[in-house]
Amino acid sequence: MxxxxxxxxxxxxxxxxxxxxxxxxxxxxxxxxxxxxxxxxxxxxxxxxxxxxxxxxxxxxxxxxxxxxxxxxxxxxxxxxxxxxxxxxxxxxxxxxxxxxxxxxxxxxxxxxxxxxxxxxxxxxxxxxxxxxxxxxxxxxxxxxxxxxxxxxxxxxxxxxxxxxxxxxxxxxxxxxxxxxxxxxxxxxxxxxxxxxxxxxxxxxxxxxxxxxxxxxxxxxxxxxxxKPIEKEILQPSPTRISTPLSRLFWLACKNNETISPLIMQPYKLLSIFEQWASEEGITDRFSGDTLKAALERGSPPSIPTQK
Structure with missing residues (x-):
């Protein structure tokens, strides 16, 4: 190129x-x-x-x-x-x-x-x-x-x-x-x-x-x-659009899945697993580690924070 x-x-x-x-x-x-x-x-x-x-x-x-x-x-x-x-x-x-x-x-x-x-x-x-x-x-x-x-x-x-x-x-x-x-x-x-x-x-x-x-x-x-003002419009990260109830359900599903439960506190390591599952189902969407981390943090009990 x-x-x-x-x-x-x-x-x-x-x-x-x-x-x-x-x-x-x-x-x-x-x-x-x-x-x-x-x-x-x-x-x-x-x-x-x-x-x-x-x-x-x-x-x-x-x-x-x-x-x-x-x-x-x-x-x-x-x-x-x-x-x-x-x-x-x-x-x-x-x-x-x-x-x-x-x-x-x-x-x-x-x-x-x-x-x-x-x-x-x-x-x-x-x-x-x-x-x-x-x-x-x-x-x-x-x-x-x-x-x-x-x-x-x-x-x-x-x-x-x-x-x-x-x-x-x-x-x-x-x-x-x-x-x-x-x-x-x-x-x-x-x-x-x-x-x-x-x-x-x-x-x-x-x-x-x-x-x-x-x-x-x-x-x-x-x-x-x-x-558009670059600093405000372009560089500002997009907000995560997921409700608290959905986050709770997502966290519970991950917590009770034998494959991914050990990695629930390490969301960025979970990303490759979700991408592999998506590929097997013919889903070609791009996934974000930041979105995954935010969803797990929002859905987890207050005493169980996620890690990077």
Whole structure:
């Protein structure tokens, strides 16, 4: 991913979209404030601003199925060897054979800038950019323990990124990333099958952004930062919206669950368990350790405080 700035002349007006680096310079020049690239990444991860992706080259999209406003997942039914070329490396190693369930035609959008609500692995890509900007270690797995692919939002629907290539091309790209437990016999079978199918091209999900794509900010999102006091409107944390009775029920459910009861006083360690359960049920929502901690603190008896 790249994030190279272009020359931005404020007197000529703000373009429809700008890079994150341009946004930093523009806001600091207009408001006299000290905002950094890391602040934008935090705002995006917190859902306070919406990022878009600038695709310099053509991309292929397919609509992701949803149910009750949740993105649906489906298992991949094929040999473990062939799964390795469809799944991301992290999912294959963890033996998670789920992927986004898509439907309809594969489309080639004419738009070069497409919004993303960070429902897919692009959330982790933003986490990496945040870590890099703060000069801290990059996330090992990130908030998404399984990489189901890159998602974008178009006309109110969520789509997944795909690429079209032959099996031989796909194998050449991924063979170096295969786990060591795949034998040489498996490689021979793969090459043989690829040779037979080499003249045909297939659609494969993308698990990373194209190398010439980058995150950008639309003018409408930038206006949110220009027109609102950043310290009061943007940096202020969102309130936790959960009632005391629900907090009590939540605490009781956790307390009487054999799996999570030992960790009830360590809510941040519980987060990964809830994320795993959500993944198994096809729920792709992001969970917050702060929200979990606040709910347990509010629902617990006064004499049993939670810990970090």
């Amino acid at each position: 790249s994030d190279n700035p272009t020359c931005l002349n404020i007197r000529d007006g703000i373009p429809d979209w700008i890079t994150i680096r341009e946004a930093v310079r523009l806001l600091n020049g207009l408001n006299g404030c000290k905002i950094r690239k890391s602040d934008f990444y935090r705002f995006a991860l917190q859902g306070k601003i919406l990022f878009s992706i600038y695709f310099q080259s053509p991309v292929i999209l397919r609509k992701i199925k949803s149910q009750n406003h949740k993105l649906k997942l489906r298992p991949i039914k094929s040999s473990s060897t062939m799964k390795s070329f469809t799944l991301a490396e992290s999912s294959f190693v963890s033996e998670n054979n789920l992927t986004f369930s898509t439907e309809g035609r594969y489309i080639h959008p004419v738009q070069r800038v497409i919004d993303t609500t960070l429902l897919g692995y692009e959330y982790v890509l933003i986490q990496r950019l945040l870590a890099h900007s703060l000069k801290i270690p990059s996330p090992v797995t990130g908030a998404k323990s399984n990489n189901y692919g890159i998602t974008v939002c178009l006309l109110g629907e969520t789509f997944q990124l795909f690429e079209k290539m032959t099996w031989h091309e796909r194998i050449e790209r991924h063979v170096k990333r295969l786990p060591k437990n795949i034998s040489s016999d498996d490689y021979e079978d793969i090459i043989l099958n690829a040779t037979k199918k080499d003249s045909h091209k297939y659609y494969f999900p993308m698990h990373e952004l194209p190398s010439d794509a980058c995150f950008v900010l639309r003018k409408s999102e930038l206006d949110k930062l220009i027109n």
